[in-house]
Amino acid sequence: MKYIICTALLLSSCATARTPGPWVDNFNQQRKPAIPADVRSFIIKRQGCDHFRGEPGYDAERQKFLTEQIDKLCTGTDNELSKLLHKYAGSRVVGETLSEFEQCIESYQGRDCPTVAWTE
Secondary structure: OHHHHHHHHHHHHHHHOOOOOOEEOOOOOEEOOOOOHHHHHHHHHHHHHHHHHOOOOOOHHHHHHHHHHHHHHHOOHHHHHHHHHHHOOOOHHHHHHHOOOOOOOOOEOOEOOOOOOOOO
C-alpha cells in the first residue's frame, strides 16, 4: 500500500514540474522558453507601447486615447530596457531578444537621447 501511495505522489509531482515551453508575444510571435519572466513582461508592455506609438491620431479623441496609452505603456521603458540589458549582459538569448527594441523612445526634455544608463 505504501508503494502505491509513494508512486502516485511521485507521478503527480512529475506531472506538475514541467519546464516552461515557448510562449507567444503580443504579435503572435513564438518566443524562446529561456526568456526570464521579467524580460517577458517587458516585451509585452513595450510591444503595446510600440503599437500605440505607430498609430495615427486622426482626431482629438483618438489622439487623447493614444497619448494615454503611450503614457501608460511607454513611460519608464527606456530605463527598464537598460536595466534588463545590464542584468542579463551574459545571456546571448536575452541580449538578442532585447536588441529588437529601440533604446531611446521617451522624451528627454527636448534633448537628444544619450546612451541610456539606468537609474535606481
